[in-house]
Amino acid sequence: MASKSNEQIVMLPFLAHGHLIPFIALARQIHQATGFRISIASTPLNIQYLSSTFNSSSDEPENDYITLLELPFCSADNGLPPNTESTENLSLDAIGKFLSASQSLRAPFHSLVSDISAKQGHPPLCIISDVFFGWASEVANSLGTVNVTFSTGGAYGTLAYSSIWLNLPHRGRGDSDEFHLPGFPDRCRFHITQLHHFLRNADGTDSWSKFFQSQISFSMQSAGWLCNTVEEFEPAGLEWLRNFLKLPVWAIGPLLPPTVLKKDSSSLSAVASGISTRRAGKRLEISVEKCMEWLESQSPASVLYVSFGSQNSISPSQMMELATGLEESAKPFIWVIRPPVGFDKKCGDMRSKAMVIKDQLRAAVRDEGEDKGSSVRALDDLIKTLQSKRQMSSISESYD
Known part of the structure; x- marks a missing residue:
């Protein structure tokens, strides 16, 4: 061999x-x-x-x-x-x-x-x-x-x-x-x-x-x-x-970059910026630093994250209904928008969910x-x- x-x-x-x-x-x-x-x-x-x-x-x-x-x-x-x-x-x-x-x-x-x-x-x-x-x-x-x-x-x-x-x-x-x-x-x-x-x-x-x-x-x-x-x-x-x-x-x-699962999150914004740039391979409309700064200014468990994936979205009329609902909810939110193609919805509290599952992810990739x-x-x-x-x-x- x-x-x-x-x-x-x-x-x-x-x-x-x-x-x-x-x-x-x-x-x-x-x-x-x-x-x-x-x-x-x-x-x-x-x-x-x-x-x-x-x-x-x-x-x-x-x-x-x-x-x-x-x-x-x-x-x-x-x-x-x-x-x-x-x-x-x-x-x-x-x-x-x-x-x-x-x-x-x-x-x-x-x-x-x-x-x-x-x-x-x-x-x-x-x-x-x-x-x-x-x-x-x-x-x-x-x-x-x-x-x-x-x-x-x-x-x-x-x-x-x-x-x-x-x-x-x-x-x-x-x-x-x-x-x-x-x-x-x-x-x-x-x-x-x-x-x-x-x-x-x-x-x-x-x-x-x-x-x-x-x-x-x-x-x-x-x-x-x-x-x-x-x-x-x-x-x-x-x-x-x-x-x-x-x-x-x-x-x-x-399959995430190792830096994501590190316990030290003091440089999370810098880490996220580097990862996002390499993963996307193109310029982002809103910088990662600005997004992270805004997230840090929000109360824990308060942000709604809305995304329909990289290839799917909803119709214009559905988008208008969703926009109305988000506005009336008075909740802070991040909405990732792309032109309508299909339908897939992922929404939830991105930060609190990440904190709950991070230890499990870290344990799964432990190599000691x-x-x-x-x-x-x-x-x-x-x-x-x-x-x-x-x-x-x-x-x-x-x-x-």
Whole structure:
């Protein structure tokens, strides 16, 4: 078996900032734990974005152990505007077309991994691919390596997303507006109004269904899944997801910069500013310092935070109703606004919730001798599993 420093892992994130950011964080975490080299494959514009997030001021510059590899992609050939290489600023209809177009990366990715294998004399230790790129499992199998699927979300959401696309249970609900979702206990009921209209109208023959059903099915052929969550946060969700997939699921979160979980928060504003700049890769309309200064001036447990995610929002009329409600509540609030696309709401007291969960997060990533947190133990188990598969493969080959 090759030494740790000679091992390489290839990563394939989906073409969206909400997926790219967790992948780069996972790459840092794996290297710190193992010393492995990481190669991240993506399209040219996304490679530029990833490069802009690198921290060159650390003791070990990230470009010393993370290699960014380009995959050719021409959006115009797929009926998309020129230079469209991520979901940012795309309409919902265009995102559907973009998902289908992303499958054209399969052939160049196969060639890239094949070249890596030829150059180093053996396949990479594994391919960690996004759940949206399930076809990577077949690429890995064809090249003699292992595929691990990475879901950048939590266990509960991953299970709901996977099960609902694979089963479309709302189609057979009859006259009821509620339905049971396979993988969840019978007591858990979902309501038709909780579904986005494109999912509500999915029937298995539409382009959305075809894409997600195929990619999830491919991903279920991988050696296991990684989840950006913490065992202590979602014990039930992780148990249900493991039972549904019938695969190992490693909870390796939270994939956050180490400075976020440090006990000393005296320089929180400076830390937040640096993190936000590297993560966003673009200028913010309101500076982090100004936002933090305003937050510190508010009473504890008083601020309402409203966000609909990086790709979803609500209609203009709903925005007006929400604005009226916020104004009449007389509560201080932060509202992250983007052009209407879909619907997703996350609101709550950001500061008080962060204080409640911070100790749990810190415990999960604790790495002190034998007293390791759950996420560190999960990452250790993943590496041992991959190395064991490599060793068994070598033994098998010696008898061929």
